[in-house]
Amino acid sequence: MKERGTLVVVSGFSGAGKGTVLAQVLARRPDLYFSVSFTTRAPREGEQDGVNYHFVTREEFQARIGRGEFLEYAEYVGNYYGTSMQVIREKLERGIDVVLEIEIQGAAKVREKLPEAVSLFLVPPSFEELSRRLHARGTDSEEKIQQRLATAREEAKEIVNYDYIVVNDTVDHAVEEILAILTAESCRKERRLHLMEGV
């Protein structure tokens, strides 16, 4: 029997530093597959097909919905976004660990369809620090920042549904914790009992 891969679902507040942390996790574990979403929105400057997203037409997206290919999908501001069940399943069956960065509602749907998924939520060390980071980025108006903080306070209520909470106090520390979670999950009894077969 071959060991199946682990599906790791990562969510976090806007401004918690998911992008930076996950880029380093992937640099340290090049064997991981980082799930790339499908979208019908147009590529932005510098975005590459198959790297940032799989860019597809509305017709193709709907055909994939029809074939039940999505683990989850949603429509935002007139564009579809979705995660392909087919690709993820194929990787997991080949024993490859899959990382899926996804917002809270999407994570809930994934957990429903694949209860064996491991989920983690990345948080800043405090809300004061989150506020500081959002201001430091300098990309949002004060009103927008207050909106993001209010959203984060709402989202905090959902963290109870995740398996792990990773604190991004420093990027290195958060990366170490995520790598440890990946290693520990691969040691779970459920994944290794097959080693005891034939005893």
Next chain:
Amino acid sequence: MKERGTLVVVSGFSGAGKGTVLAQVLARRPDLYFSVSFTTRAPREGEQDGVNYHFVTREEFQARIGRGEFLEYAEYVGNYYGTSMQVIREKLERGIDVVLEIEIQGAAKVREKLPEAVSLFLVPPSFEELSRRLHARGTDSEEKIQQRLATAREEAKEIVNYDYIVVNDTVDHAVEEILAILTAESCRKERRLHLMEGV
């Protein structure tokens, strides 16, 4: 709210290399408390009180039983062996992670009394390798080795009750896995939800 420590229960087949692996885990994580058992048997050459065991008299041991101090205890060949609940609880409350090396029956009792304990079972990469290691030690007769292997086959049935299986293919690898499990467990939602208090 202070984060409580994690109690990690470690079992493994005789010959799986528990001693070597745990010594290196403790060297890498000197903040861990390695639980020392109480016993009424006499110290052997080189054994130190408070390091290998807490050596106590039969009267003292029975008084401790009477006070309900033991998480688990058993009598083997006329001597008592037991794990103090009091010491472990005090360390956990102070936020210290505790490692407890214990055989399968003892581990079952610990799990019953402290269901939040995390348990891991150390296995050699295969039974062929276990047999090879037992022969290589050169300390047991062939009959004794066959007995140990038969016991291991019996014990293998209990592994399903453990949370994690750690494979001791190399000591370094097993140590890495145990350290990762300790880190991952400290990231569990249950231990960190207090970070979201006051949001």
